[in-house]
Amino acid sequence: MTDYKVIFHIDELVKWNLVLANVTNLLEGVSVSNETIEVEVLANSEAVEYYRNNKDINIKLVDLNKKGVKFIACNNSLKGYNLKPYNLIDFINIVPVGVLELIKKQREGYAYIKP
Amino acid sequence: MTDYKVIFHIDELVKWNLVLANVTNLLEGVSVSNETIEVEVLANSEAVEYYRNNKDINIKLVDLNKKGVKFIACNNSLKGYNLKPYNLIDFINIVPVGVLELIKKQREGYAYIKP
Amino acid sequence: MTDYKVIFHIDELVKWNLVLANVTNLLEGVSVSNETIEVEVLANSEAVEYYRNNKDINIKLVDLNKKGVKFIACNNSLKGYNLKPYNLIDFINIVPVGVLELIKKQREGYAYIKP
Numbered sequence: 001m002t003d004y005k006v007i008f009h010i011d012e013l014v015k016w017n018l019v020l021a022n023v024t025n026l027l028e029g030v031s032v033s034n035e036t037i038e039v040e041v042l043a044n045s046e047a048v049e050y051y052r053n054n055k056d057i058n059i060k061l062v063d064l065n066k067k068g069v070k071f072i073a074c075n076n077s078l079k080g081y082n083l084k085p086y087n088l089i090d091f092i093n094i095v096p097v098g099v100l101e102l103i104k105k106q107r108e109g110y111a112y113i114k115p
Numbered sequence: 116m117t118d119y120k121v122i123f124h125i126d127e128l129v130k131w132n133l134v135l136a137n138v139t140n141l142l143e144g145v146s147v148s149n150e151t152i153e154v155e156v157l158a159n160s161e162a163v164e165y166y167r168n169n170k171d172i173n174i175k176l177v178d179l180n181k182k183g184v185k186f187i188a189c190n191n192s193l194k195g196y197n198l199k200p201y202n203l204i205d206f207i208n209i210v211p212v213g214v215l216e217l218i219k220k221q222r223e224g225y226a227y228i229k230p
Numbered sequence: 231m232t233d234y235k236v237i238f239h240i241d242e243l244v245k246w247n248l249v250l251a252n253v254t255n256l257l258e259g260v261s262v263s264n265e266t267i268e269v270e271v272l273a274n275s276e277a278v279e280y281y282r283n284n285k286d287i288n289i290k291l292v293d294l295n296k297k298g299v300k301f302i303a304c305n306n307s308l309k310g311y312n313l314k315p316y317n318l319i320d321f322i323n324i325v326p327v328g329v330l331e332l333i334k335k336q337r338e339g340y341a342y343i344k345p
Contacts, residue, residue, distance in 0.1 A: 006333050011133065011230055018241065018275060022329045025306045029327030037333075045133060045230075076140045097144030099137045099228055103121050103152075106226035111336035113329055114229045114344045115241055115275075126248065126345055160248060160345075191255045212259030214252045214343055218236050218267075221341035229344045 003035040005110040009102055011045035018115045020060045027067055039064075040105065044074035044098030049081055051088045065091045074098025118150040120225040124217055126160035133230045135175045138184055154179075155220065159189035159213030164196055166203045180206045189213025233265040235340040239332055241275035248345045250290045253299055269294075270335065274304035274328030279311055281318045295321045304328025 006026070010019050023039055030037045043051065050058075051073050065071060072093045078084070085094060095101045106112050121141070125134050138154055145152045158166065165173075166188050180186060187208045193199070200209060210216045221227050236256070240249050253269055260267045273281065280288075281303050295301060302323045308314070315324060325331045336342050 004330070004333050004337070006329075009228070022274070025304075025327050026329045026333075029330045032326075044137070074140075096147075097140050099121075099141045099230075100119070100144045102228050103119050103141075103226040107119070107224075109337075111333040112227055112342055113239070113332055115329075124343070159252070189255075211262075212255050214236075214256045214345075215234070215259045217343050218234050218256075218341040222234070222339075227342055 002038050004030065004037040005105075005108070006037065007040045007042055007102060007105040007110045007112055009112065009114045010041065010043050010047040013046050013049055015115055016047070016050050016058070020058065020064065022113070022115050023064055023069055024060065027064070027069075038070075038110075039068070040070045040072060040110070042072045042074070042095075042098055042101055044077045046077075046081065048073045048077045048083060051092045052083065053087060053089045057089060061089070072098070072101060074101070117153050119145065119152040120220075120223070121152065122155045122157055122217060122220040122225045122227055124227065124229045125156065125158050125162040128161050128164055130230055131162070131165050131173070135173065135179065137228070137230050138179055139175065142179070142182055142184075153185075153225075154183070155185045155187060155225070157187045157189070157210075157213055157216055159192045161192075161196065163188045163192045163198060166207045167198065168202060168204045172204060176204070187213070187216060189216075232268050234260065234267040235335075235338070236267065237270045237272055237332060237335040237340045237342055239342065239344045240271065240273050240277040243276050243279055245345055246277070246280050246288070250288065250294065252343070252345050253294055254290065257294070257297055257299075268300075268340075269298070270300045270302060270340070272302045272304070272325075272328055272331055274307040276307075276311065278303045278307045278313060281322045282313065283317060283319045287319060291319070302328070302331060304331075
């Protein structure tokens with residue numbers, strides 16, 4: 001069984017560096033104590049723009065995904081910013097309603113963090 | 116029994132459009148799957164100004180209230196912004212301390228979302 | 231047994247006045263009803279700068295600590311801002327990873343509030 005479960009919520013583009021730093025520090029902190037964690041990052045509103053598959057993809061995002069972090073986009077927000085699934089980095093998961101995902105995960109025992 | 120319960124927290128005036136869009140999308144997403152949800156929106160700090168009963172009332176606020184969304188104001192914040200109960204839109208609920216309401220609801224199993 | 235448990239999260243310096251006002255109102259609200267509460271304030275990112283032991287220490291911070299509020303700093307953030315433990319106000323607690331503390335406390339039943 002996983003020791004910790006957390007969902008990070010981001011809805012502002014300017015917060016991505018902070019969120020990725022938070023998640024990086026978290027994975028390091030948990031590995032030091034040989035514990036395990038499930039981390040999801042749920043982006044809605046303008047924050048979904050960061051998932052666009054272009055030349056500016058943050059290598060930290062890719063690296064965290066390789067380490068098991070799940071990155072999720074709200075489909076309502078994608079529509080609002082005119083993003084199609086094929087415009088996104090290939091490992092991005094899409095949920096119909098971002099805030100509903102936040103509720104479901106908290107009900108499953110995930111902690112909620114909004115950097 | 117209700118399928119989902121959530122309390123949204125808002126303390127900045129500039130976030131109201133985002134919060135109302137989040138709640139609107141949430142209600143639509145839940146109705147699609149024939150599920151039910153209880154939604155509360157707790158405003159404190161400057162965000163309570165949005166509840167003022169004047170000509171600028173957002174029709175989305177009224178519409179969401181008709182759909183069952185409960186809008187709440189922190190009384191400490193109302194005092195801080197010189198708002199009396201009779202200055203507010205008539206369906207606004209008032210609690211003495213906004214953050215205490217956030218704690219109580221989370222203890223009752225409500226998810227917490229801060230857009 | 232304590233009636234309420236809450237952890238406040240702050241990662242922006244500009245939010246300190248709001249957080250301290252929230253906590254002050256919360257303690258007053260709880261004391262009115264003769265209830266008890268455990269309050270922690272977890273600062274990470276730039277917000278840890280506020281814990282610096284200099285002439286600008288906010289008297290409200292000291293006062294809230296005397297009333298039992300626990301103030302915590304993320305050690306990764308302290309390093310990032312070149313702060314050593316001896317640079318901090320003496321009652322500040324340090325945890326290795328701030329966001330991990332937020333997860334642990336929520337798992338222990340603490341409500342989470344991000345002003």
